[in-house]
Amino acid sequence: xxxxxxxxxxxxxxxxxxxxxxxxxxxxxxxxxxxxxxxxxxxxxxxxxxxxxxxxxxxxxxxxxxxxxxxxxxxxxxxxxxxxxxxxxxxxxxxxxxxxxxxxxxxxxxxxxxxxxxxxxxxxxxxxxxxxxxxxxxxxxxxxxxxxxxxxxxxxxxxxxxxxxxxxxxxxxxxxxxxxxxxxxxxxxxxxxxxxxxxxxxxxxxxxxxxxxxxxxxxxxxxxxxxxxxxxxxxxxxxxxxxxxxxxxxxxxxxxxxxxxxxxxxxxxxxxxxxxxxxxxxxxxxxxxxxxxxxxxxxxxxxxxxxxxxxxxxxxxxxxxxxxxxxxxxxxxxxxxxxxxxxxxxxxxxxxxxxxxxxxxxxxxxxxxxxxxxxxxxxxxxxxxxxxxxxxxxxxxxxxxxxxxxxxxxxxxxxxxxxxx
Amino acid sequence: xxxxxxxxxxxxxxxxxxxxxxxxxxxxxxxxxxxxxxxxxxxxxxxxxxxxxxxxxxxxxxxxxxxxxxxxxxxxxxxxxxxxxxxxxxxxxxxxxxxxxxxxxxxxxxxxxxxxxxxxxxxxxxxxxxxxxxxxxxxxxxxxxxxxxxxxxxxxxxxxxxxxxxxxxxxxxxxxxxxxxxxxxxxxxxxxxxxxxxxxxxxxxxxxxxxxxxxxxxxxxxxxxxxxxxxxxxxxxxxxxxxxxxxxxxx
Numbered sequence: 001x002x003x004x005x006x007x008x009x010x011x012x013x014x015x016x017x018x019x020x021x022x023x024x025x026x027x028x029x030x031x032x033x034x035x036x037x038x039x040x041x042x043x044x045x046x047x048x049x050x051x052x053x054x055x056x057x058x059x060x061x062x063x064x065x066x067x068x069x070x071x072x073x074x075x076x077x078x079x080x081x082x083x084x085x086x087x088x089x090x091x092x093x094x095x096x097x098x099x100x101x102x103x104x105x106x107x108x109x110x111x112x113x114x115x116x117x118x119x120x121x122x123x124x125x126x127x128x129x130x131x132x133x134x135x136x137x138x139x140x141x142x143x144x145x146x147x148x149x150x151x152x153x154x155x156x157x158x159x160x161x162x163x164x165x166x167x168x169x170x171x172x173x174x175x176x177x178x179x180x181x182x183x184x185x186x187x188x189x190x191x192x193x194x195x196x197x198x199x200x201x202x203x204x205x206x207x208x209x210x211x212x213x214x215x216x217x218x219x220x221x222x223x224x225x226x227x228x229x230x231x232x233x234x235x236x237x238x239x240x241x242x243x244x245x246x247x248x249x250x251x252x253x254x255x256x257x258x259x260x261x262x263x264x265x266x267x268x269x270x271x272x273x274x275x276x277x278x279x280x281x282x283x284x285x286x287x288x289x290x291x292x293x294x295x296x297x298x299x300x301x302x303x304x305x306x307x308x309x310x311x312x313x314x315x316x317x318x319x320x321x322x323x324x325x326x327x328x329x330x331x332x333x334x335x336x337x338x339x340x341x342x343x344x345x346x347x348x349x350x351x352x353x354x355x356x357x358x359x360x361x362x363x364x365x366x367x368x369x370x371x372x373x374x375x376x377x378x379x380x381x382x383x384x385x386x387x388x389x390x391x392x393x394x395x396x397x398x399x400x401x402x403x404x405x406x407x408x409x410x411x412x413x414x415x416x417x418x419x420x421x
Numbered sequence: 422x423x424x425x426x427x428x429x430x431x432x433x434x435x436x437x438x439x440x441x442x443x444x445x446x447x448x449x450x451x452x453x454x455x456x457x458x459x460x461x462x463x464x465x466x467x468x469x470x471x472x473x474x475x476x477x478x479x480x481x482x483x484x485x486x487x488x489x490x491x492x493x494x495x496x497x498x499x500x501x502x503x504x505x506x507x508x509x510x511x512x513x514x515x516x517x518x519x520x521x522x523x524x525x526x527x528x529x530x531x532x533x534x535x536x537x538x539x540x541x542x543x544x545x546x547x548x549x550x551x552x553x554x555x556x557x558x559x560x561x562x563x564x565x566x567x568x569x570x571x572x573x574x575x576x577x578x579x580x581x582x583x584x585x586x587x588x589x590x591x592x593x594x595x596x597x598x599x600x601x602x603x604x605x606x607x608x609x610x611x612x613x614x615x616x617x618x619x620x621x622x623x624x625x626x627x628x629x630x631x632x633x634x635x636x637x638x639x640x641x642x643x644x645x646x647x648x649x650x651x652x653x654x655x656x657x658x659x660x661x662x663x664x665x666x667x668x669x670x671x672x
Contacts, residue, residue: 217517233478248490303515310471310511311581312504322517418518418567 040399044392050181050194051108051141052133053170057087057115059126059166066126075123076116084112087132092166102163108135135183136176138193138386140167144176148385158385184393188359189370189378193386196379198394199361204274204354204369205343205401211278211365212342216285217335221287221324224293224331229319248287255284256348264352272353272368280352281342288341292334296327329416333409340405344398346373372398424439424449424589424619425470430484430494432465432474439465441643443484448634452620454630454651457573457640458671462621466640467591471507472500478526488589505532508582508618512594514574516566518582521558524566524577528585538644552580553610564644572603579610583618590614593623596629627667631655637661 001009011147061070063086064078088111089095095103103112111134118132119125130133141160142148154161170176203296223244231237259280263269269276308318349355355374362369372380376394379387428597432440440462447453455463467476472493474480485492493503512613516524525545528534535541545562549555554576558569566577575595582590592611596604611620611633624630630637631651639662640646645665647654658664665671 085660301515303511303513304517305476306473306529307474307515307517307578307581310473310500310504310509311531312585313527313531314501317531321531326518 005104018324021117031239036184037294040170040392040395044389045144046147046395047184047389047393048181049145049178050183051136051144052177052303053136053140054131054133054175054177055087055091056129057083057118058129059083059119059130060086061127065081070126075126075384076120078116080112080116084115087115099162102160103166106137106140106163106166108137108192110195112134127347132201133179135194138384139154141194142385143167144178145389147389164234188361189357189375190359191357193382193384193390195286196387198372198375198397200358201370203362203371204277204358205371205373207274207362207365207369208277208281208349208354208371209339209343211275212282212285213335215279216282216289216338218284220286220289220335221331223295224290224297225319225324227290228294228297229323230315244287244290250284251347252284252345253347253351255280256351258283259348259352270366270368272356272358274354274362274369274371275365276352277349277354277371278365280348281345284345284348285342286333286336288338289331289335292338293327293331296330296334297323299328299330304420326418329412329418333413336405340402340409344373344378349374351378361398372401422445422449424488424620426487427466427469427626428485428487430469430482430486432462432469432480432482433482434477435479436469438579439643440469443645445511445638445645445648447621449619450539450615450617451635452506452615452622452633453638455621455623455638455640456625456627456666457646458632458666459625461640462643463638463640464593465619466595467623469494470511470589470591472498473509475500505585506587507589507591508585508587509579509591510582510593510595511577513598514571515573516569516576516577518565518567519600521549521566521569521577522562524581525584528581532585534585541594548580548584551583551614552576553606553613554580570603572599572606573597575607576605579607579614583614587618589621592620594623594625597625604629627655639666641666 004151050408060083061068063083064075064080066074066078070078085100085104088107089100091103092099108114114134115132118130122130136144140163143150143159143164147158148157150157150159150164159167167176171270182196183195185201185202187195188200190196227237259276263276263279266270269279304322304326308322309315313321349371354369354371355378356368356370357378358368358370360367370392376391376398379391379394425445425508426627427443427445429434430440430443430465431438443466445466455467457463468474469486470493471480472482474482482494484494486494488507489502492498517527519527523560525548526541529541530546535544546555546559549558557573560576569577575598579590579595598608599607608629611622614620623628623634630670634651636649637653637654638653639646639658639660641662647658647660649659655667658667
């Protein structure tokens with residue numbers, strides 16, 4: 001081979017090697033992503049299933065302390081606790097007092113409400129017997145789902161041998177069933193894993209993002225338009241530009257401290273609310289949107305501005321009729337990306353108190369609420385086994401929203417953006 | 422009759438002077454071509470005439486430019502009114518990414534020239550007819566202007582410029598991005614437009630200058646070297662540099 005051929009061969013080889021390295025890097029990243037997703041999905045999937053115990057309830061008026069012909073209001077206001085206890089005790093007629101207590105703990109603490117709601121749906125059942133589905137306790141739920149070992153010494157598990165025998169009997173009688181866990185989406189947080197849901201977190205996150213959008217979008221767009229189209233290019237605007245870029249790099253927890261120190265301490269806005277959370281996050285989103293908006297304003301070719309100016313449009317008209325509308329797709333997709341970032345933000349929200357235990361669903365941004373990422377953090381901290389799957393399920397919901405928003409950003413960008421030849 | 426009269430126009434970008442003491446008289450309803458090598462200042466001068474240089478922060482223009490005996494470099498001159506009277510067509514076709522109709526209606530709309538949709542339709546049709554584009558686009562007025570061919574886009578830009586009936590039309594190398602056929606169409610159009618408008622065209626092509634213009638100015642390094650009738654400049658130039666340039670010895 002001549003020297004030239006050797007040289008050429010070397011060049012081809014290095015090109016091949018480079019391609020190989022690239023492929024390796026991509027597969028490496030993909031493998032990690034797959035492991036990550038697999039772990040979350042395999043753990044979290046069971047949270048969408050709920051374990052229920054089918055029990056026969058005899059709606060005995062005496063146990064409910066009701067008169068002969070009770071009105072609907074009487075039925076509503078009756079105390080169902082004794083009836084519920086009796087129902088659970090009926091699972092094993094030979095149970096002593098301790099064992100009856102254990103039977104009670106096999107279902108969630110809202111078992112009396114569940115029995116009551118069943119009756120309220122069909123008031124004719126009074127005095128009759130009907131089978132009712134009761135939410136199983138989280139420990140039983142985990143055993144049913146196979147997440148919790150049962151072949152360990154009794155004092156190491158949270159389910160007693162007695163409960164297991166009753167459980168096995170219920171399984172044999174096909175009294176334990178599994179259903180789609182609607183309450184995971186409709187209930188707020190709870191100390192009991194089997195009852196905990198993400199409704200408060202979803203609504204809280206929604207309000208937070210809404211507040212964040214309404215504050216950061218107009219401010220950022222106006223700032224970007226002024227800086228890009230009207231501001232003179234001098235030292236002051238350069239300084240502002242540098243600072244906006246720096247702001248985008250500030251750790252989010254610093255914004256949390258700002259929210260705590262100013263919004264809560266000085267302005268005394270209500271603690272733990274999505275209003276404060278939204279304002280705090282909007283500080284974080286502002287630089288992201290400003291940078292995106294400026295980039296898309298810059299991408300509008302100067303020839304369009306010249307065309308409008310030469311037609312006798314004022315600077316304001318040129319900006320509002322041409323430049324801004326043309327930059328909107330880019331600005332909007334930047335905004336959505338910024339909001340997606342804000343949606344996944346945890347640290348600042350913890351600092352302004354959105355980490356509090358909230359077991360109600362917020363009705364407005366002024367109500368105390370949770371948010372999705374903070375809910376993940378809260379549940380991950382909980383000791384109960386039942387919360388493990390809830391953490392992953394909550395992450396799945398959060399990831400779902402994030403993917404949806406990023407997809408939307410892509411669609412906005414590709415569908416509405418003007419292509420310049 | 423003189424339409425434009427420039428006196429001692431100096432332009433500088435920061436510390437770099439781009440034009441030196443330009444004095445020029447431009448005749449009404451004639452085509453004036455400005456020629457010269459790249460960077461000689463011919464486009465800069467053209468952009469002084471509708472104050473497009475205003476948008477460049479570091480650009481400073483001194484001297485006097487009288488259009489209809491009114492100094493447009495005066496602070497009192499309103500650029501919006503000025504640009505309504507002085508239209509411009511750019512090097513690269515730059516229609517708005519809107520429909521053909523909207524492209525043309527934009528000028529009349531912002532200057533409040535019409536009261537009804539019928540009037541606007543009339544202006545759009547007339548402008549497109551004057552720009553010799555009507556027959557090609559009359560069935561697709563509501564399609565985007567950027568979907569047209571390069572030559573059609575440039576004629577659309579000309580139609581847009583004449584929609585507000587300007588007295589003067591400035592053309593900054595309007596054919597440099599077009600093929601020969603489209604160029605020929607535009608040149609034909611320029612010849613017709615001069616009956617109603619005064620046209621100043623900057624061009625790189627000396628052949629084009631010779632074809633379309635009645636007067637020609639030759640710029641070199643920011644100076645107006647020679648100005649006179651096109652015939653004289655091309656056949657019998659006074660200045661040696663002009664002679665060298667038009668015979669292709671430099672530039």
